[in-house]
Amino acid sequence: MRSFLAICLCLLTATVAHAQSIAPREGWVVITTQKPHATLLDDLKAAVKAHGMGVVTQAGPTGAAKARGITIPQNRVVGVFNNDFAVRILALSTAAMIEAPIRFYVTEESNGTATLSYKTPGFVFAPYTPEGGPDLANLARQLDDRFAEIADQAAH
Numbered sequence: 001m002r003s004f005l006a007i008c009l010c011l012l013t014a015t016v017a018h019a020q021s022i023a024p025r026e027g028w029v030v031i032t033t034q035k036p037h038a039t040l041l042d043d044l045k046a047a048v049k050a051h052g053m054g055v056v057t058q059a060g061p062t063g064a065a066k067a068r069g070i071t072i073p074q075n076r077v078v079g080v081f082n083n084d085f086a087v088r089i090l091a092l093s094t095a096a097m098i099e100a101p102i103r104f105y106v107t108e109e110s111n112g113t114a115t116l117s118y119k120t121p122g123f124v125f126a127p128y129t130p131e132g133g134p135d136l137a138n139l140a141r142q143l144d145d146r147f148a149e150i151a152d153q154a155a156h
Contacts, residue, residue, distance in 0.1 A: 022107055022115055027123030029148070031116045031155045032109075037074040040114040040154060041106050044078060047153035051146055053082045056101040074108035080150070088139055089125075092132035099124045102147065104154075116155050120144050 022030050033040055048055055057079030065072045079101030089096050102124055105117040121143035129137045 021109060022105070022117045027119050029118055029120060029151060031151055032113065033116060033155045034113050035155075036112055037076075037106060037108040037114040040116060041076055041078075044104055044106060044116065044150070044154040047150045048078075048080050050153065051150050053080050053146065053150065055079070056081050057103075073110070074106075074114070076106045078104045078106065080104060080147075085139065085143060089132070089136065092136045092139070093128045096125055096128035096132055096136065099128075102143065104147075104151070116151055118147060118151065121147055 022028075024030050035043065045055055055078055058076060060074070060076040062072055062074050062076075080103070081101035086097065086100055089100070102121050103118060107115045107117065109115060122137075122140040125132075125136060125140040125143075129140075
């Protein structure tokens with residue numbers, strides 16, 4: 001009976017995954033907030049729209065994991081871009097468009113708050129500047145500014 005209970009306990013703990021916080025790293029912006037995940041996600045979408053961008057993609061494993069009996073913290077990857085930037089970047093580097101949309105990442109922390117993270121567009125597009133030249137670098141800086149504004153509005 002004890003071994004059966006031990007096995008059940010092991011299986012139960014195996015179905016709860018614990019995530020780590022996003023650590024600062026090169027090319028990333030990481031903003032901790034006091035907002036719960038759902039609020040930060042809603043505020044991010046509103047800020048994206050307010051700054052003339054669009055939510056192009058969304059993905060997150062939380063719902064599918066739950067359907068499999070696995071509990072993980074809420075997280076969502078939100079791809080953001082707009083057609084004006086897409087057309088201008090395509091004119092400079094076809095290869096660079098593999099990076100669009102640029103993604104924000106909303107992750108739930110163990111204390112119930114959420115973190116907003118993203119790779120800066122300048123960092124993402126840097127490998128393509130030899131091909132796209134200073135005009136591509138300039139567009140990436142414009143996107144850096146826009147993404148910073150979106151993140152600031154969403155997080156505060």
